[in-house]
Amino acid sequence: MTAIAEARTSQGATPAESAGSTTAKVFNYPLNAWYVAAWDHEVTRKPMARRIANQPLALFRTEDGRAAALADACWHRLAPLSMGKTVGADGIQCPYHGIVYNSAGRCVSMPAQETINPSATVPSYPVIERYRYVWVWLGDPTQADPDLVPDMSQMSSDEWAGDGETIHAACNYQLILDNLMDLTHEEFVHASSIGQEELSDSEFETTHDGNRVTVSRWMFDIDAPPFWLKNMRDKFPGFEGKVDRWQIIHFEAPGTIRIDVGVAQAGTGAHDGDRSHGVNGYVMNTITPETDRTSHYFWAFMRNYRLDSQLITTQLRDGVHGVFGEDETMLKAQQDAIDANPDHQFYSLNIDAGGMWVRRILEKMLDAEGRPAAITQK
Amino acid sequence: MAVDNTEVWQDALVVEAHDVAAGIRRIVLEPEHPVGAEPGSHLDLTVQIDGEPATRSYSIVESRDAGRRLAISVFRAPASRGGSIHMHALQAGDRLRITQPMQNFPLRVGAPRYVLLAGGIGITAILHMARVLKSIKADYRLVYAGRSRNAMAYLSELEAEHGDRLSVHVDDDGTALAVPDLIATVDAATELYMCGPIRLMDAVRRGWTDAGLEAPNLRYETFGNSGWYDPEEFTVRIPRLDIEATVGKGRSMLEALEDAGVEMMFDCRKGECGLCQVKILELDGAVDHRDVFYSKRQQDAGSQMCVCVSRVARPATADGSETGDVPACAHRPAVVTLDVG
Numbered sequence A: 001m002t003a004i005a006e007a008r009t010s011q012g013a014t015p016a017e018s019a020g021s022t023t024a025k026v027f028n029y030p031l032n033a034w035y036v037a038a039w040d041h042e043v044t045r046k047p048m049a050r051r052i053a054n055q056p057l058a059l060f061r062t063e064d065g066r067a068a069a070l071a072d073a074c075w076h077r078l079a080p081l082s083m084g085k086t087v088g089a090d091g092i093q094c095p096y097h098g099i100v101y102n103s104a105g106r107c108v109s110m111p112a113q114e115t116i117n118p119s120a121t122v123p124s125y126p127v128i129e130r131y132r133y134v135w136v137w138l139g140d141p142t143q144a145d146p147d148l149v150p151d152m153s154q155m156s157s158d159e160w161a162g163d164g165e166t167i168h169a170a171c172n173y174q175l176i177l178d179n180l181m182d183l184t185h186e187e188f189v190h191a192s193s194i195g196q197e198e199l200s201d202s203e204f205e206t207t208h209d210g211n212r213v214t215v216s217r218w219m220f221d222i223d224a225p226p227f228w229l230k231n232m233r234d235k236f237p238g239f240e241g242k243v244d245r246w247q248i249i250h251f252e253a254p255g256t257i258r259i260d261v262g263v264a265q266a267g268t269g270a271h272d273g274d275r276s277h278g279v280n281g282y283v284m285n286t287i288t289p290e291t292d293r294t295s296h297y298f299w300a301f302m303r304n305y306r307l308d309s310q311l312i313t314t315q316l317r318d319g320v321h322g323v324f325g326e327d328e329t330m331l332k333a334q335q336d337a338i339d340a341n342p343d344h345q346f347y348s349l350n351i352d353a354g355g356m357w358v359r360r361i362l363e364k365m366l367d368a369e370g371r372p373a374a375i376t377q378k
Numbered sequence B: 001m002a003v004d005n006t007e008v009w010q011d012a013l014v015v016e017a018h019d020v021a022a023g024i025r026r027i028v029l030e031p032e033h034p035v036g037a038e039p040g041s042h043l044d045l046t047v048q049i050d051g052e053p054a055t056r057s058y059s060i061v062e063s064r065d066a067g068r069r070l071a072i073s074v075f076r077a078p079a080s081r082g083g084s085i086h087m088h089a090l091q092a093g094d095r096l097r098i099t100q101p102m103q104n105f106p107l108r109v110g111a112p113r114y115v116l117l118a119g120g121i122g123i124t125a126i127l128h129m130a131r132v133l134k135s136i137k138a139d140y141r142l143v144y145a146g147r148s149r150n151a152m153a154y155l156s157e158l159e160a161e162h163g164d165r166l167s168v169h170v171d172d173d174g175t176a177l178a179v180p181d182l183i184a185t186v187d188a189a190t191e192l193y194m195c196g197p198i199r200l201m202d203a204v205r206r207g208w209t210d211a212g213l214e215a216p217n218l219r220y221e222t223f224g225n226s227g228w229y230d231p232e233e234f235t236v237r238i239p240r241l242d243i244e245a246t247v248g249k250g251r252s253m254l255e256a257l258e259d260a261g262v263e264m265m266f267d268c269r270k271g272e273c274g275l276c277q278v279k280i281l282e283l284d285g286a287v288d289h290r291d292v293f294y295s296k297r298q299q300d301a302g303s304q305m306c307v308c309v310s311r312v313a314r315p316a317t318a319d320g321s322e323t324g325d326v327p328a329c330a331h332r333p334a335v336v337t338l339d340v341g
């Protein structure tokens, strides 16, 4: 450990120490929160396995279409229920010795005996289906208020069209939040598609309120990068000329980031609220911790023009797929470097303001659960 | 996941005690080692009956400040042996021995619809559940039945808190609860949680089965199977191992056989798993099946028993050979002859 790193560590032990854990390198995840477990179409009558916040889950639908989440370990000998099958209106059968549980996780049949052991249950988790996703709550169920589902309304609105994918990211979820809260990386990571030097040059503004953080950045009278020029021409065929560009990043705890993005013909008043001379998209991201060092990164790109064009939907999805592939590579490399350098600390820049507010909010949520912000490194 | 209900006894200070309905007293306790209480949980406490300590269980009506204040409500039972009388005499400043909150009646969050049914003092187990379901915007109905309004604790608070979701049935007002009407409003996706007089709960259980509703969706606190006869001393023999042992009143047959050096198989030791079962070769007396492993058919067959909980007794008229007029029957313990695996 260097002298500076030591000084920093010992500072961390003083009373003003929340600043110390705000730079935790492997971030813990709140449990009293809704996380996306899956796209709605992924959860079917055939049970599937998914690990959320280190908890293995079996996800399936009942006969009447309700999504259910049970711990993925049979009460008897812990065989994974996700390898079993749904039976009857509401049941799931263990693949090993055939015990059947209902969607509440209560045993309803023990094939080898005439009675049911009343203790035979597996934990069930509250589930909500909203905005094309299945959300699950792993913490204290008595706090599972549906109003706490983060706003992803563009996903299921008639005024927006689009689609997305899931990235299985080889990094702690918080690194992805950092990535999305500061888009100056676009100039370096996404140089060929959306990056441009004006991103780093322009001013940005950070605000926070409760469990939300907003970072806004406007760039005026610039050349549209290739991705945006194509989108402008989809809406305004043959478009030429300078644009005003915006990126308004909306974070909502614990892991949802919607980015209001777009460009409009320069000087047509987009900044003052008239976006009619431009194209507008929402990059929808919601990050679910899988393990300490892996994440489910659900993203979609929604647009509010040419809603009926499946061609544009597919082109945008594939375009963003390419862009996010570049992030995926960087995030994995970053996680590997973090793990390979356990004695090194994080330092912050002014551009990290948004990400630092996110960390502060997550820290408070964890504190309310009596859990530390940092996961100790292996 | 098994809930750990191992009792942790501790001191508690009575910080508040007042009547909340005719014959019902609310007592607020400050435990020495607070832990938050889930809806449906209870605590055990020690009361004095004729100078002798005895244990009573009370539902936790309210848990404030992460369990630093736990409220219970005690009904002065007319036929009380003195437990509730002792509780009604408590004043702020008194001390009690209590356990931590324990859970036998967990509320499952996530059902599409709920009915919470409370009869009389049973409201104490249901009130916290109703509050939680409201706070998470669940679709619930609260049904509260009682003899007369002034004997129904927390009625006005519940009316204010739950509005249209609450329906109140009062015998004296001629609005007694009709169980069949209640069952008729329940669908296959509804979970019903109930606590109240045995008569009411039996009626709901019957109605539930008759309506073809799924048994696991009907939730009530179970207190295990306490058997037909009071425990008494009996003799167990295993001829193959040349063993004869006496099972004392306060011992289980499993313990007595272990003491006698028989290597026994078991797991739950509470009559659920069936691993401790033995073959009955001969019986002088009656088997008191206290397990929940065997079906009624299997218990009636009388060829096997679970020795962790079940016993043998000599009821006065249990077997044909006893006419009940043998005055010294208590001196002749029941005898069971077994083989073990």
Ligand code: FES
Pocket: A074, A075, A076, A077, A078, A079, A094, A095, A096, A097, A098, A099
């Ligand atoms: S492990 Fe599931 S029934 Fe045995």
Ligand code: FES
Pocket: B265, B266, B267, B268, B269, B270, B271, B272, B273, B274, B275, B276, B277, B291, B293, B306, B307, B308, B309
């Ligand atoms: S040990 Fe489980 S029933 Fe006796």
Ligand SMILES: [Fe+2]
Pocket: A179, A185, A186, A189, A190, A323, A324, A327
């Ligand atoms: Fe990126």
